[in-house]
Amino acid sequence: MVWKLNLRFVFTFAWFYGFRTISRGPSYLIANISTPLTLLFLVFMLSHGELVKYAIAGGFLTVIASVALQSSGDAAFMRIQLRIQELFVATSVSSSDYMVGLTMSELVFSSPGIILYAALGIIFHVFTPVGVLVIIATMILLLVATSGLSFIISSSIAHVRNIWGIAGILSIVMTIIPPTFYPYTYLPGWLQYVLSLSPVTPAAILVQGYLGLSPVQPVMWLILLLDVFAYFTVAKVVTKWREN
Amino acid sequence: MIEISNLKKVYKNGFQALSGIDLTLRDRVTSIIGRNGAGKTTLVRILSTQLSPTSGRAMINGLDVMDDADRIRKFIVSIPQEASPVGIMTPAEMIKLYLVGRGLSLHDADTELRKAMEELDIMSFRNTPTDLLSGGTKRKVFVAMAIASNADLIFLDEPTTGLDPISRMEVWSAIRKIEGDIVLTTHYMEEARELSDMVVLVEAGKVLEKGTVDELMKRFRGKIRVEGPNLMEPDLKIGSTSIKYVNMESAQKYVEAGNMVRQVSLDDLFILHGVEIEP
Numbered sequence: 224m225v226w227k228l229n230l231r232f233v234f235t236f237a238w239f240y241g242f243r244t245i246s247r248g249p250s251y252l253i254a255n256i257s258t259p260l261t262l263l264f265l266v267f268m269l270s271h272g273e274l275v276k277y278a279i280a281g282g283f284l285t286v287i288a289s290v291a292l293q294s295s296g297d298a299a300f301m302r303i304q305l306r307i308q309e310l311f312v313a314t315s316v317s318s319s320d321y322m323v324g325l326t327m328s329e330l331v332f333s334s335p336g337i338i339l340y341a342a343l344g345i346i347f348h349v350f351t352p353v354g355v356l357v358i359i360a361t362m363i364l365l366l367v368a369t370s371g372l373s374f375i376i377s378s379s380i381a382h383v384r385n386i387w388g389i390a391g392i393l394s395i396v397m398t399i400i401p402p403t404f405y406p407y408t409y410l411p412g413w414l415q416y417v418l419s420l421s422p423v424t425p426a427a428i429l430v431q432g433y434l435g436l437s438p439v440q441p442v443m444w445l446i447l448l449l450d451v452f453a454y455f456t457v458a459k460v461v462t463k464w465r466e467n
Numbered sequence: 468m469i470e471i472s473n474l475k476k477v478y479k480n481g482f483q484a485l486s487g488i489d490l491t492l493r494d495r496v497t498s499i500i501g502r503n504g505a506g507k508t509t510l511v512r513i514l515s516t517q518l519s520p521t522s523g524r525a526m527i528n529g530l531d532v533m534d535d536a537d538r539i540r541k542f543i544v545s546i547p548q549e550a551s552p553v554g555i556m557t558p559a560e561m562i563k564l565y566l567v568g569r570g571l572s573l574h575d576a577d578t579e580l581r582k583a584m585e586e587l588d589i590m591s592f593r594n595t596p597t598d599l600l601s602g603g604t605k606r607k608v609f610v611a612m613a614i615a616s617n618a619d620l621i622f623l624d625e626p627t628t629g630l631d632p633i634s635r636m637e638v639w640s641a642i643r644k645i646e647g648d649i650v651l652t653t654h655y656m657e658e659a660r661e662l663s664d665m666v667v668l669v670e671a672g673k674v675l676e677k678g679t680v681d682e683l684m685k686r687f688r689g690k691i692r693v694e695g696p697n698l699m700e701p702d703l704k705i706g707s708t709s710i711k712y713v714n715m716e717s718a719q720k721y722v723e724a725g726n727m728v729r730q731v732s733l734d735d736l737f738i739l740h741g742v743e744i745e746p
Contacts, residue, residue, distance in 0.1 A: 229567075229568070229570075231567050231572070231573070232564075232567050232568045235563065235564050235567045235573070236564060239556050239560045239563075239564055240553065240555075240556070243555055243556060243560065244555055247555050247596060248555055301553065304551070305550065305551045305552070305553060306547035306548070306549060306550040306551070307550065307552075307553060309512075309517055309545075309547040309550070310545070310546065310547060310550055310565065311565075311568055312516070312517045313515045313516055313517055313540055313543060313544070313545035313622075314540055314565070314568045314569050315537070315540055315541060315568065315569060315570050316568040320568075465516060465517060465518065465519060465536070466512075466517065466518045466519065467479075467518075467519050
């Protein structure tokens with residue numbers, strides 16, 4: 224699929240929509256990183272610093288996933304209110320180009336949050352060489368899965384007035400209930416699998432494992448990949464490109 | 468050239484938007500006029516490959532809108548009804564993104580958008596976030612996309628709905644600068660008269676009439692519309708109002724009898740078909 228992408232469109236979209244939002248609307252950026260930072264502070268205080276490494280590791284994932292999930296609001300707004308999606312339907316742009324373009328703009332938009340967490344990770348000695356590679360890989364997979372999920376949500380909503388509330392609820396539920404700010408070993412085994420409906424869960428378990436904070440569970444790679452495949456494929460099907 | 472045969476559209480909720488349209492369009496500017504819900508937008512969305520029909524066929528330059536959508540999309544532009552630019556982006560960014568989506572290089576997109584913005588006299592807004600622009604200028608941004616695309620066929624769905632009269636005239640002036648063929652929908656009769664070579668009247672998913680403004684208005688030549696509650700032998704009655712078309716010379720007689728006299732316009736084509744026109 225990748226070789227068919229209009230990469231010029233994808234990167235132009237990412238630059239104009241992602242970077243320009245940072246430069247022209249910095250309040251969105253602060254709003255976006257305020258939740259994980261607040262939770263990080265709370266975890267630090269309540270655990271007397273003991274769980275801070277978990278919260279920093281989870282913070283990377285929370286920033287990515289919450290931005291992507293909240294983008295369902297953007298996607299619905301552009302489809303229903305601005306009619307921008309319709310504008311592109313009648314061009315050579317495909318639904319994949321459009322989805323990946325919006326996803327990439329979310330990645331650009333979340334980059335300051337990622338840099339901030341990277342700095343915190345260095346200060347608190349969280350990183351290991353393998354751990355860093357795993358963080359990068361899981362963040363990319365998580366971005367694709369949560370963006371797919373976000374398109375599924377945005378496509379199934381008919382009225383733009385509902386989307387911001389739903390996006391907000393999902394963003395909190397799917398990023399804070401999974402083990403992003405606490406050790407995944409606190410969860411019973413069966414609940415880890417139930418919570419894996421949110422791709423944040425396998426991503427968090429992998430990151431904690433490869434950073435040496437908790438036992439490694441390689442099976443979570445498979446679960447994360449399944450989440451990515453399932454959400455992206457369903458999104459491709461349900462995204463209303465040419466309407467019936 | 469656009470050829471449409473027996474085109475029907477029934478939405479999932481059961482609403483029949485098109486009830487078998489047969490039409491051939493080959494003029495430079497065609498206006499599809501009708502009131503809200505008449506089927507104008509549905510027709511344009513099917514023609515511009517944004518919506519699938521339930522049955523029937525539509526061909527553009529010999530290409531089927533269902534089977535050859537990818538090829539058609541290379542030479543058309545479709546500006547949706549009430550489309551609005553992304554507020555945080557500038558006009559230049561919006562147009563550039565659109566042109567890159569159409570396959571232009573960044574350099575070519577820059578050249579074309581500059582020419583189009585200069586032509587529409589919106590260059591001074593080039594770097595202004597679009598949420599700071601007036602409604603008319605926002606619409607001009609979309610017209611600039613159409614101009615910059617150098618497309619052969621442009622669909623404009625109600626390009627001036629919701630604009631004040633001055634902004635509307637500015638957008639008309641911008642539309643006149645488009646070089647490709649245009650199919651536009653409107654419920655403003657004045658807009659159809661100002662811009663079109665050909666007018667298609669649509670109501671309840673069907674074509675009522677088609678022709679040039681002069682051809683369509685021929686039947687009213689030298690006549691005036693009289694409205695009143697108690698007209699003798701009216702041509703038609705809408706609600707409690709009787710309507711009669713009379714020679715201009717006899718208008719005075721009807722005025723003295725307490726009736727209202729109005730200049731005949733494209734509205735009368737709908738009135739003649741018994742369709743009430745929105746104010």
